[in-house]
Amino acid sequence: MAGIYIHVPFCKQACSYCDFYFVTRDQERNHYVEALITQINHYADTFYSAETIKTVYIGGGTPSLLSISQLKKIYRAVQRVFNLDLEEFTLEMNPDDVEPEYLRGLMSLGVNRCSMGVQSFDEDLLKFMNRSHTADQAVRAMELLGASGFDIYTVDLIYGNPGQSLNSLNTDLKSFLAFDPPHISAYSLTVEPRTRLGKMYENGKLKPLSDEKTAEHFDLVSETLTESGMNHYEVSNFAKPGKEAVHNTRYWNHENYLGLGPGAHSFWWNEDQKTAIRWLNRPDLRKYLSGNFEHAEAENLRLYELAEERLMLGLRTSNGISTDELEKKYEYQVDQHQLNYIYHQSRSGKLTYDEGLLRLTREGLKVADAIILDLISLKKPDAPR
Ligand code: SF4
Structure with missing residues (x-):
């Protein structure tokens, strides 16, 4: 049994900490959907398509930049080619894309888990992270998501921002908990080299939070969320009982998954189970749109x-x-x-x-x-x- 990950490489703007593969051009989305469907079709009648698929995860980038009709085309192709017996169908979204009609469209498509990148309700922190949404938009999106009928959803939170005090983090945590979300993924901000924060760090304009302070932030996040009734079931993940993320849990258990789209990773055990292969689809949208689905890297992993x-x-x-x-x-x-x-x-x-x-x-x-x-x-x- 396996999972499918689909990478949607479009974002409105570059968040200052992000080193995922994405482009900020917006004219190529239809073309991307066509290329993705072509790549999906390449897997027809292979041993990948014979495997039972338990989870589909559409991530990015910003999948909520795709319309419901574009997502429908993608999902129909996945249904045609793969043997689906879905336990979980997740879509990542950003707060500024959330509208009631969009959420209804996702539900009708069969999405049963939303994952929303809120990160913070603090306007200054959102600006520092160069997020495309405001604090008001985050509040509205949380209200809409809570009222939408989605039984399970995840919201992302980032802590450990340079200069962020424990008080400010505490206020943020309380704001998240006011919406009673079933699942929170809480990540410590990391400064990656090829990002805006990385450049600021190189130029001496940014001092990351010390390890001691970051550990204090971690403690506060863990204590506050577990006291609210969530299980701290993975370093960065908290869930109410029964609301854990199935797709991600399967990554941690070394289950097979197939990555589609530019910049997506895949992991697959060999038949004999004594080795596995991990590969990366070339993170190059132009090549991908021309029908070149080559792998950028492939690694044989020994036992x-x-x-x-x-x-x-x-x-x-x-x-x-x-x-x-x-x-x-x-x-x-x-x-x-x-x-x-x-x-x-x-x-x-x-x-x-x-x-x-x-x-x-x-x-x-x-x-x-x-x-x-x-x-x-x-x-x-x-x-x-
Ligand atoms: S929206 Fe997500 S993928 Fe896009 S730049 Fe921001 S963090 Fe990265």
Whole structure:
């Protein structure tokens, strides 16, 4: 069983922190839809089309820049080519595109989960991030989404902005919770090199928040959202019970997914299950529109690389990772050096290791990347892989 990810590479403007693939030209959307349908058709009668598809995720970029009739054409092509038995159909949207009729159109299409990039209700922060919407538009979109009849939706929040105080974050969190959303994805702002923030940082015009302050922000986000009744089920994700994101959870569990559109990634296990391939569709809209669907990169992942990745993804979730799964599925055995480290970290309250299940505590989640890196690099190269 697998998922499909469709990348819609259009945005109104470049958010200052974003390094996803997108263009801000708006004349090529019809042409893109045609090219996408051609790419979808290329998968007809292949082993990809024989697989049962459980989730479809339309992300970007800004998928809500496409009209309902464009989305309908895309979805019809997906239905024609693939074997769908959908549990979840998600569409990402921006607040400034949300209208009642648009939401009704999405529902009639079968979308059952919306993911909206609110990021903040603070006008200054929205401007700093160069978001295309205002705080008023965010409020209106949340009201519309809440009244729309969508049972499940996600809203994105960004914390850890340079200069952002805990008070300001607290106000933002309260604003989000006032709408009682079923799911919140909360991301710490990162300064990526090829972005406006990256350039400001290079020129000495931006000082990112310190690690200590970012950890305080993380604590505040985690405490406030869990106290409101949400489960902190992944480092960046909070959900009311039963409202977890199925598509993303499947990424973390190493399920197959096929990426369509320029800049989309795919991940697929080989038949023998001993390796997997990850590839990236060339992030080049012009080539894509000319019918060139070449991959920019393809990487064969060996079993031990997959094991390390699964260890990392699993530890970022509240389910953790079982050493039994690592052994059976990935032939990866946790060695004595790693066990010593696990023992040490569990004594300091950063993780638990119970009946073969490794899980990070909230303290551990704060430094998840460092713990995961330590754990992986402690394994001796001559140990069985
Ligand atoms: S709308 Fe989303 S994809 Fe587009 S620039 Fe902003 S963050 Fe990036």
